[in-house]
Each structure stands twice: as structure tokens, then as C-alpha cells.
Amino acid sequence: MKKNSLTIQENLIGVWNLVSYKVSNDSGYVTYPMGEDASGIAIYTAEGYVSVQIMRLGRPAYGSGDLHKGPQNALAAAARGYLAYSGSYRVNEEENMVEHHMSVSLNPNWLGDTQPRYVKFEGDILTINSQPVFILGEEQNTQLVWRKISD
Template sequence: MENKRLTIQEMLPGAWELVSYQVMDSRGNVTYPLGADATGMAIFLAEGFMSVQIMSSGRPLYAGGDIHQGPDNAMIAAAKGYLAYSGSYQIFEDQGMVEQQMEVSLNPNWAGDNQPRYIQFLDERLIINSQPVFIHGQEQNTKLIWKRAES
């Protein structure tokens, strides 16, 4: 009996919970831009759409409960402690890559951008690496580890 290896197209769709979001600089130093306790969700639909949301813990609440207004320091902390983008994606099985078309993004520089993400599945984890990106003014490599979400 042949042991068939599943493809990215077969394994990627679904909801994923963040395990770790870390970056590594050129000297090998690892940091956690949204904190070691960041939480997040990534959703990949089989039809080719995705959404990624990651946030730091402990962001200050907006006084009064308004969804769009708060003290400047709370609004700045909310934006600095959040990474979000959504759009469509295309899989390139032979390269182990997913190219994400970021149709909307909290980061205005990413809106309308296409970005490759390199995909691995290891021990029931989804590991996503990107090409180097600028974080805190320095070019760094990102590594996101996800586990399948449970309902």
C-alpha cells in the first residue's frame, strides 16, 4: 500500500490558532514583536481566500466602549499591537509556497501587495516563513507556528 503525502492544497484549508510569532535578525537573535504571549487566528478557505489576525496581550481598553474612539495612547497601543490582513491566496506546490494577495491590511504598506509565504507541516503544526521584512527598522525573517483550531 502506497503512503500518499498530502498536498498544501489538501492540508492548508481551515482555521488555525497561533502558537508562536517570532522574528530572527541577521545575527540569529530571536524576538517576539507582539510578545511571546501573542494570540491569533489564520483562516484559509479551500476556495482561495484567507484572513490573518494576530494581537499582543494586554492592550489598553478604550474608555467608554466606543469601537472607533479612545484615548490616543490606547489607540496607538491597539494599532502597534495588532497585525491583520485578508485577501486571496494562490498555492505553488512545487515551491512549498503560498502567495497572499493582501486586499486589506492594518498596515497600509501591505494593502494591495502580494507576498510569498513558505509553508511546512510538521507534527500537526503549520509553519509559515516569509521573505525578510522590516520590523523595528531592521530586516528580519518571520516564523509563525500555528495549530489547527478546535471548535
């Protein structure tokens, strides 16, 4: 899909602010894994790299103030409430798709993985849908809506 005769690659490049992150199962039941008020940033570079960070608001702070240490429950809540990965991406203009290649990821299961994302642009809004992924104990469909904040 093209916007103002720009390719998907040209439209993707920039910084995006998360509007919503929701998942739905085959029955249509919708949940928000990081809460309805989740916060996030996605960055796509012209050189073909992507970085995505999404977090649940209100995660407990580590009482110690240490960067890498805290009580197990706080560490678990911090990890449970955060989704992060970076790597390269490749666009398939004909399929309205971008493939994310995960070089680093908070989720170790995603390391080295390639995941297709279907994209749609409406003005400064980018909607990304994925093929089913395993979330909250079952295969679910994800939809992320982003608003462009910088080219």
C-alpha cells in the same frame, strides 16, 4: 511538501491557532513583536481566501467604550499590538510556498501587496517562514507556528 498525500492547498484549508510569532535578524537575534504569548487565528478557505489576525495580549481598553474612539495612546497601542490582513492566496506546490495577496490590511503599506510564505507541515502544526520584511526598524525573518483547530 505533502502530508498523507495531501497537497499544500488541501493541508492549508481550515482554521489555525497561533502557537508562536517570532522574528530574527541576520545576526540570529530573536524577538517577539506581539509578545511571547501573542494570540492569533488564520483561516484558509477552499475557495482560495486567507484571513490572518494576530494580537498582543493586554492591550489597554478604550476608556470611553466607543468602538472607534479613544485616547491617542490607547489607539496607538491597539494598532501597534495588532496585525491583520485578508485576501486571496495562491499555492506553489513545487516551492512549498503560499502567496498571500493583501486586499485589506491594518498596515496600509501592505494593501495590494503579495507576500510569499514558505510552509512546512508536521502533523497538525504548520510552520510559515517569510522572506525578510521590515520589522522594528530593520529587515527581519519571520516565523509563525500554527496549530490546526478545525478543517
